[in-house]
Amino acid sequence: MRLVTVVLIILLALIQYPLWWGRGGWLRVHELQGQLDQQLKQNDDEKTRNDRIAGEVQDLQSGTSAVEERARYEMGMVKDGEVFVQFVSPNQPLPTPSVSSNTSTRGVVSAAPVTVVPNPVSRVPEKKRAREKGAKTEKDVKKKKAG
Numbered sequence: 001m002r003l004v005t006v007v008l009i010i011l012l013a014l015i016q017y018p019l020w021w022g023r024g025g026w027l028r029v030h031e032l033q034g035q036l037d038q039q040l041k042q043n044d045d046e047k048t049r050n051d052r053i054a055g056e057v058q059d060l061q062s063g064t065s066a067v068e069e070r071a072r073y074e075m076g077m078v079k080d081g082e083v084f085v086q087f088v089s090p091n092q093p094l095p096t097p098s099v100s101s102n103t104s105t106r107g108v109v110s111a112a113p114v115t116v117v118p119n120p121v122s123r124v125p126e127k128k129r130a131r132e133k134g135a136k137t138e139k140d141v142k143k144k145k146a147g
Helices: 002-021 026-062 065-075 126-146
Strands: none
């Protein structure tokens, strides 16, 4: 009887070994579950990033406002007749650009020094400006005659 009990205990241990430490055992399942959770989180992060980039691409393709915004913030460009004014606190250091290549730069202001041009030269061709001025003066003349 004692021999049968010892044999049964050994068989029970042999059966339990693969359940705990074998190829498909509980420890391996727990390890794979952790890897799965990590991969799902990474997939969610990448999906959010892809959605953001897709929205940015759609903005850039559908209109000029996104292109204009990028030109303003990244290249420091301004429209004709616009004056760019930047208020800088004298006690604060200039912001340092912390932009990585895989993220969006929307809304990030460049830390490049800005020069103010007192009398900027218009980029509108002279003929177009002359036509606009001529049209304004003709309207003014007609208004004065009528009034």
